[in-house]
Amino acid sequence: MMNKADVAIVGGGIIGLFTAFWLAQRGERVVVLEKNYPGSGSTFRCGTGIRQQFGDDANIQMMVRSVEIWKDFCKYMEYPGPASECFTFAQTGYLFLLYSESEISEFSKNVSLQHKYGVPSSIISPEEAREIVPTLDISEVMAAAWNPTDGKASPFLAIRALVDRVRDMGGEIYVNTPVTELLIEKNTVTGVKTSRGEIKADMVLNATNAWANALNEQIGVRFPIEPYKHQAIVTEPFKAGEIKPMVISFKHGGAYLTQKANGGVIGGIALKYGPTWDISPTYEFLREVSRNFTRIIPALKYISIIRQWGGYYAETPDHNAILGKVKEVDGYYIAAGFSGHGFMLAPAVAEAMADLMTKGSTTLPLDFYDPYRFQRGELREQAIQMG
Numbered sequence: 260m261m262n263k264a265d266v267a268i269v270g271g272g273i274i275g276l277f278t279a280f281w282l283a284q285r286g287e288r289v290v291v292l293e294k295n296y297p298g299s300g301s302t303f304r305c306g307t308g309i310r311q312q313f314g315d316d317a318n319i320q321m322m323v324r325s326v327e328i329w330k331d332f333c334k335y336m337e338y339p340g341p342a343s344e345c346f347t348f349a350q351t352g353y354l355f356l357l358y359s360e361s362e363i364s365e366f367s368k369n370v371s372l373q374h375k376y377g378v379p380s381s382i383i384s385p386e387e388a389r390e391i392v393p394t395l396d397i398s399e400v401m402a403a404a405w406n407p408t409d410g411k412a413s414p415f416l417a418i419r420a421l422v423d424r425v426r427d428m429g430g431e432i433y434v435n436t437p438v439t440e441l442l443i444e445k446n447t448v449t450g451v452k453t454s455r456g457e458i459k460a461d462m463v464l465n466a467t468n469a470w471a472n473a474l475n476e477q478i479g480v481r482f483p484i485e486p487y488k489h490q491a492i493v494t495e496p497f498k499a500g501e502i503k504p505m506v507i508s509f510k511h512g513g514a515y516l517t518q519k520a521n522g523g524v525i526g527g528i529a530l531k532y533g534p535t536w537d538i539s540p541t542y543e544f545l546r547e548v549s550r551n552f553t554r555i556i557p558a559l560k561y562i563s564i565i566r567q568w569g570g571y572y573a574e575t576p577d578h579n580a581i582l583g584k585v586k587e588v589d590g591y592y593i594a595a596g597f598s599g600h601g602f603m604l605a606p607a608v609a610e611a612m613a614d615l616m617t618k619g620s621t622t623l624p625l626d627f628y629d630p631y632r633f634q635r636g637e638l639r640e641q642a643i644q645m646g
């Protein structure tokens with residue numbers, strides 16, 4: 260095991276690995292410590308969605324940058340073969356179904372704000388929505404918010420590509436290696452203690468998301484991040500290409516669903532449990548997801564669910580992440596609390612964190628995610644959350 264790095268990253272999820280990539284690209288010697296295996300936290304349990312349709316400036320700006328990077332992901336990964344084998348970011352859109360005047364008014368405001376940053380979203384009619392997804396029941400739909408440049412991607416392929424690229428660039432990734440302690444001298448971080456020994460480092464990034472406070476407790480710091488159980492399902496294949504975009508209905512249990520490349524339908528609803536460390540699947544979820552999905556797309560009642568799983572949303576009170584320097588100890592940083600939208604945000608969040616750690620500042624709106632906003636009572640507007 261290496262004994263000295265420039266940066267030690269705790270957590271090998273999408274955030275830890277993407278930050279490792281940007282840091283390695285800037286010539287930093289990085290080590291990623293993962294207590295289990297890469298992606299094994301929330302990342303491999305995610306619903307694959309990537310959207311710019313948020314309702315506030317910061318998340319829209321971050322997502323515009325993220326989508327730019329997701330589009331060029333294979334170039335960044337310097338994948339030698341065809342792009343289809345490396346990774347697929349399918350820009351198949353996000354379609355929010357709207358059932359009331361108040362939803363139309365709220366989403367119209369969001370669309371205007373999204374236009375400020377060049378997102379080509381619009382409010383469309385129920386008939387136009389059904390042209391995009393022919394199997395939709397539009398009998399009660401009044402309008403829809405549509406953005407064709409949102410999409411979805413496989414977390415499995417993304418993690419695999421990042422692991423390979425970080426290692427190619429000289430970064431080290433250790434699996435089954437929990438970090439048990441921060442090493443600190445005179446209020447400055449000097450490295451980490453792991454189950455396999457100590458690694459000295461000038462900077463440490465806490466990218467453990469739901470588990471973030473376990474390390475913070477050592478220095479008497481606790482940010483408001485709580486683990487909530489959210490679940491998702493995948494079905495047997497449905498007629499391929501029938502549900503291209505991510506379809507969302509807040510009226511139907513906060514349902515989100517889309518189709519994977521093999522035709523299976525993946526998605527979930529806004530039924531959560533917690534705070535809890537228990538992520539076992541529940542029958543209540545299975546029943547509610549079936550009821551709500553089939554109201555949106557009645558034909559789904561003819562196909563079977565083949566898998567159901569639970570995972571953590573690491574939730575903060577305003578559903579926005581906690582990103583930045585931990586002031587109590589020099590050289591210690593945090594990127595956690597993604598509240599159910601960390602996969603999509605990862606490329607830009609990681610770039611902003613790498614900027615902050617290497618240059619001290621970034622052009623991305625990192626201040627919005629200030630870890631100390633809660634202490635000051637300055638919660639942000641609630642981020643739009645799926646599930």
Ligand SMILES: Cc1cc2nc3c(=O)[nH]c(=O)nc-3n(C[C@H](O)[C@H](O)[C@H](O)COP(=O)(O)OP(=O)(O)OC[C@H]3O[C@@H](n4cnc5c(N)ncnc54)[C@H](O)[C@@H]3O)c2cc1C
Nearest residue numbers: 270272273274294300301302305306308438570601602603
């Ligand atoms: C059902 C579900 C659906 C979702 N759908 C979407 C979606 O459609 N789009 C989207 O953007 N997001 C979605 N999310 C959220 C997304 O999965 C997370 O926001 C994202 O994966 C967070 O990435 P991360 O790297 O911060 O955390 P994680 O992937 O959880 O990685 C943290 C890692 O830290 C490791 N770790 C913890 N403690 C230690 C330690 N002491 N030492 C070493 N390693 C440690 C863990 O093992 C873990 O691998 C969904 C989540 C769930 C559960």
